[in-house]
Amino acid sequence: MVRFGVVVFPGSNCDADARHALSTFGDADVRFLWHKDTSVGDVQAIVLPGGFSYGDYLRCGAIARFSPIMQAVTEFAEAGGLVLGICNGFQILTEAGLLPGALLRNTGLKFVCRYVNLKVENAATPFTGACREGDLLRIVVKHNEGNYTVDPATYEKMQANGQIVLRYVDAQGERAAGANPNGALDDIAGVCNERGNVFGMMPHPENSVEAELAGGADGGKIFRSMIDALRPAVPA
Amino acid sequence: MNEPETETQLDVRVYITPKHGILDPQGATVERQLPALGFEGVSEVRIGKFIELKLTPAADAGKEQIDAQIDEMCRKLLANPIIEDFTFAVDDQQ
Numbered sequence: 001m002v003r004f005g006v007v008v009f010p011g012s013n014c015d016a017d018a019r020h021a022l023s024t025f026g027d028a029d030v031r032f033l034w035h036k037d038t039s040v041g042d043v044q045a046i047v048l049p050g051g052f053s054y055g056d057y058l059r060c061g062a063i064a065r066f067s068p069i070m071q072a073v074t075e076f077a078e079a080g081g082l083v084l085g086i087c088n089g090f091q092i093l094t095e096a097g098l099l100p101g102a103l104l105r106n107t108g109l110k111f112v113c114r115y116v117n118l119k120v121e122n123a124a125t126p127f128t129g130a131c132r133e134g135d136l137l138r139i140v141v142k143h144n145e146g147n148y149t150v151d152p153a154t155y156e157k158m159q160a161n162g163q164i165v166l167r168y169v170d171a172q173g174e175r176a177a178g179a180n181p182n183g184a185l186d187d188i189a190g191v192c193n194e195r196g197n198v199f200g201m202m203p204h205p206e207n208s209v210e211a212e213l214a215g216g217a218d219g220g221k222i223f224r225s226m227i228d229a230l231r232p233a234v235p236a
Numbered sequence: 237m238n239e240p241e242t243e244t245q246l247d248v249r250v251y252i253t254p255k256h257g258i259l260d261p262q263g264a265t266v267e268r269q270l271p272a273l274g275f276e277g278v279s280e281v282r283i284g285k286f287i288e289l290k291l292t293p294a295a296d297a298g299k300e301q302i303d304a305q306i307d308e309m310c311r312k313l314l315a316n317p318i319i320e321d322f323t324f325a326v327d328d329q330q
Contacts, residue, residue: 104258104319107259109262150318151318
């Protein structure tokens with residue numbers, strides 16, 4: 001069993017969905033990590049879930065990043081542990097400096113809640129190992145501040161380093177103006193850090209795990225990838 | 237008999253704006269709306285944040301120390317230096 005910890009901040013509202021999604025995998029054990037805890041215990045992967053931590057006051061994730069648990073999450077990440085930030089979790093990771101760039105207000109100034117198509121740009125990360133490069137994932141977004149931005153110099157390095165993991169595309173897998181729900185730079189939907197162990201994505205994989213309920217199970221591939229990356233190797 | 241010490245309390249005003257070069261769709265929207273109301277000649281509308289706070293500095297803190305403390309507050313929490321610029325002003329208030 002791979003041990004996951006889902007952090008709960010005041011205002012997180014996708015923590016239960018994240019836990020439920022992971023529980024549908026028979027080889028994942030999930031627990032909640034309270035924002036005031038100072039240790040992550042013996043988890044092997046951490047999920048920062050979606051929601052409105054601290055009401056999005058000041059800036060999304062600006063206050064949550066200083067939660068006591070985040071010191072332990074940072075140490076866990078620096079030691080190479082897997083950290084997945086979903087939506088508000090992605091925002092918290094950028095505010096904490098665990099991922100480059102920032103998430104701005106959607107250029108359309110509207111809260112967007114709809115399905116998007118994502119292209120897997122890099123299938124060699126622990127979060128996309130169950131996918132092939134070019135795979136399309138149909139997953140939901142629900143956000144007001146999903147517009148990813150990063151300075152040009154850092155962006156160049158990120159591209160060279162394969163840190164752009166997911167991009168918004170149309171149903172045919174092509175880049176198109178209408179495919180990007182928030183105006184993010186170069187249709188970026190998900191990025192990882194230099195080392196590849198910290199990953200943030202705006203769409204919600206936890207809402208596309210049970211096909212009969214969600215109309216698709218593409219989100220499950222993100223969790224499947226993480227579980228597979230952490231499972232002890234099966235002897236031949 | 238000793239005079240009671242008056243505590244110096246400073247009024248701090250912090251102005252936070254989107255960095256130039258960052259697209260500000262809120263500002264752009266407001267800029268488009270103003271001519272509709274008859275106000276011509278307006279450009280480069282940018283919308284930011286204004287934060288007021290009171291600060292009681294340490295007794296021996298000089299101006300440089302106080303400015304450094306506020307600067308750090310801004311860099312760490314009040315503003316996100318990746319996407320925002322900030323300035324602040326400090327007024328004495330006995």
